[in-house]
Amino acid sequence: MSQTFPLTGISSVAIHGADNHHAESSHVTPIYATSTFTFDTAEQGMERFASLDKEKIYSRWGNPTFKNAEETIAALEAFGLTDAAGQPLQLKALLHASGQAAMATLFLGNLQSGDSILSHFSLYGGTYELMHKVLAQSGINIIIADLRDLNIAVETIQNNPSIKLVHLETPANPTIQCVDIDAITKLAKAQNMLVSVDNTFATPYLQQPFKYGVDFVFHSTTKFLNGHGTAIGGVLIGKDIELMKTKMWKWHALLGGNGNPFDAYLLITGMKTLELRMERHCSNAMIVAKFLEQHPAVAQVNYNGLTSHPDYHLCQRQMTHPGALMSFELKGGLDAGKQFIDKLQMCVRAVSLGTVDTLLSHPASMTHFSVPREERLKFGITDGLIRLSVGIENVADILADFEQALAS
Structure with a gap:
């Protein structure tokens, strides 16, 4: 029919x-x-x-x-x-x-x-x-x-x-x-x-x-x-x-x-499960972004759902939700970022994004490796920046993994 x-x-x-x-x-x-x-x-x-x-x-x-x-x-x-x-x-x-x-x-x-x-x-x-x-x-x-x-x-x-x-x-x-x-x-x-x-x-x-x-x-x-x-x-x-x-x-x-x-x-x-996945991706991402923003080891979080992001108001007008992607930098710079990534136990070290699991990568040495450093810095892609694609796992487990990896 x-x-x-x-x-x-x-x-x-x-x-x-x-x-x-x-x-x-x-x-x-x-x-x-x-x-x-x-x-x-x-x-x-x-x-x-x-x-x-x-x-x-x-x-x-x-x-x-x-x-x-x-x-x-x-x-x-x-x-x-x-x-x-x-x-x-x-x-x-x-x-x-x-x-x-x-x-x-x-x-x-x-x-x-x-x-x-x-x-x-x-x-x-x-x-x-x-x-x-x-x-x-x-x-x-x-x-x-x-x-x-x-x-x-x-x-x-x-x-x-x-x-x-x-x-x-x-x-x-x-x-x-x-x-x-x-x-x-x-x-x-x-x-x-x-x-x-x-x-x-x-x-x-x-x-x-x-x-x-x-x-x-x-x-x-x-x-x-x-x-x-x-x-x-x-x-x-x-x-x-x-x-x-x-x-x-x-x-x-x-x-x-x-x-x-x-x-x-x-x-x-x-x-077929796009809406279901995106709802969970987005709700998890907002919680993770707020966690990172208040963490004493984090210097900056780039997430459009935070009022601290310069494009917050444009995002509110143009998108129905800020989404599941963010990037952040630790106060210890590149070395602290590498240590954090190495200590993760559940979240995944990989390029790409948008999968059901939480993925983290280092743009300067991975996705943007071929972009000249002076160009990267002009774009805001610093040496210590970490990109995060928040997955659909139980958000408490994502936070627990981040907490132990950020512990000095």
Whole structure:
């Protein structure tokens, strides 16, 4: 039976947002582990190649398992939003093998030699490197400015007509700085510039950039959307459906950034519990942030849920909750940070984030190792900064582990 009423809860969308009419009446999305698909007739093959939906030709181009994941993510990002005509917002997602692959499609599909891309301080190290090593070699100019200062944003956007794309990462990695999506998008649109937002840290449960008129949203699906650290993936979502099915799909296919059916299946499974996980992630994070802020060994905590964070008020306006990510620095600096990490007994020493367990890493030597030190410091990524992704364990156990690791 077809669904005839709108879903009113994001958990329902995460479970039922895609077309769930599967082959052989399968309850869950099958893993279509096939490199290619057969045609019943020559005419059917011709029709599939002529169509803008190519999920049943060749798995580098598309795959039914990918399609289910794409439809779910698009439905989550569009949940409750309307287009200019007041109709439910329609989006198109393209699933990739990794966040980096999705980012490459976003950048290379929209920029060419002579264009400029504008972004801000404190970006994920992989994004920074992709810009400065790959895009720069292609003749694309990289402009980095403090877009949290709207005066600087206005000056930069108005004085650089070569800017084609403004890329925002908010909250940003690992300082948890926020950029005003609404204000920056209005400035960019006044100059006919495209806007993309990395929504990995927030997820569509906490923040929906399309609400503010952006053109693209990006996720590393490896993180909160999957939620269990079982698969690598990335997704690019756009509101220009034809563009996404033509030019952006072509770049995606030619760059070979397709996902694989098993990882897509794991992503679909993980997204079904997104709301439940995010509620626990967020409630735990607030408790942990307040614990760290009052601890005598802690010099600073970067968490948007604390009034001490400079972006607290923007976060309150732009997000439904500050989320599960934070960073902090101990009064003893780098040595104290290393000792703290080494003494942890339950919480996990690992890069990545957004998994059900609590993860801690050292950005200066890990995720941002390739970023020059002077640039890191400019971004606020000091040598002793620790990044923390708060998991869904019993919060008392997280606090107990931190307490014993912080004990001198």
